[in-house]
Amino acid sequence: MKDKEKGKVRTITIYTIIGVTLNWKKTLVGFYLESGSEKKQAWLRIFNDLISRGLQRVSLIISDDFPGLKEVIKELFPQTDHQLCLTHFKRNITRNMSQEDSKTFKDRFSQLKLTDSFETALPKFEHLILNYQNTYKNFMAQVWLKRKQYLTFLKYFVIAFCQDSSEAEQCLIHNIYYTPFFFVRLRRTQNDRRESV
Numbered sequence: 001m002k003d004k005e006k007g008k009v010r011t012i013t014i015y016t017i018i019g020v021t022l023n024w025k026k027t028l029v030g031f032y033l034e035s036g037s038e039k040k041q042a043w044l045r046i047f048n049d050l051i052s053r054g055l056q057r058v059s060l061i062i063s064d065d066f067p068g069l070k071e072v073i074k075e076l077f078p079q080t081d082h083q084l085c086l087t088h089f090k091r092n093i094t095r096n097m098s099q100e101d102s103k104t105f106k107d108r109f110s111q112l113k114l115t116d117s118f119e120t121a122l123p124k125f126e127h128l129i130l131n132y133q134n135t136y137k138n139f140m141a142q143v144w145l146k147r148k149q150y151l152t153f154l155k156y157f158v159i160a161f162c163q164d165s166s167e168a169e170q171c172l173i174h175n176i177y178y179t180p181f182f183f184v185r186l187r188r189t190q191n192d193r194r195e196s197v
Helices: 039-050 069-076 086-096 097-110 119-132 137-145 147-161 165-175
Strands: 014-020 026-035 059-061 081-084 183-189
Touching: 014 039, 026 039, 039 069, 059 147, 069 081, 081 086, 081 147, 086 097, 097 119, 119 137, 119 147, 137 147
Parallel strands: 059 081, 059 183
Antiparallel strands: 014 026, 014 183
């Protein structure tokens, strides 16, 4: 983005916060412009603003692996689950593994997504990672560190069997330790290349 006052091009990050209610309705919760790339201080400002506007008891945050976000979630929402984006995970698999291995890995991970619980899927995912650790040491080390965050959605699998929003709420109350307020989907819009607008 071109700063007209200074005549220079600078990076601007657009933070989009989308909430999903227990009625499965999406709502735009927040839209923020911040100078520079993603950073912890920006996430702190954004979430503190949302809290000041009434945000509380978030059950699940879904996001890319943004710098500083994990620490802010632990600090401000210690009871909240954090799910990393699976689309980006699959792209990373393709980028970091051979064509044959990436296809096999993604196929096996897709099977894990059909597992009926987080507790059942996690050891299977760990076994899958270990099968490739010698061939892709650095990449598998990164995947290992984030393995739980790639499967967090399975804690909410019971929702798929609920017929309506009131039943979904009861399913959540009985299967999660606290009643969720809503799910939050975080998305960032930023051009990786600096360009004048």
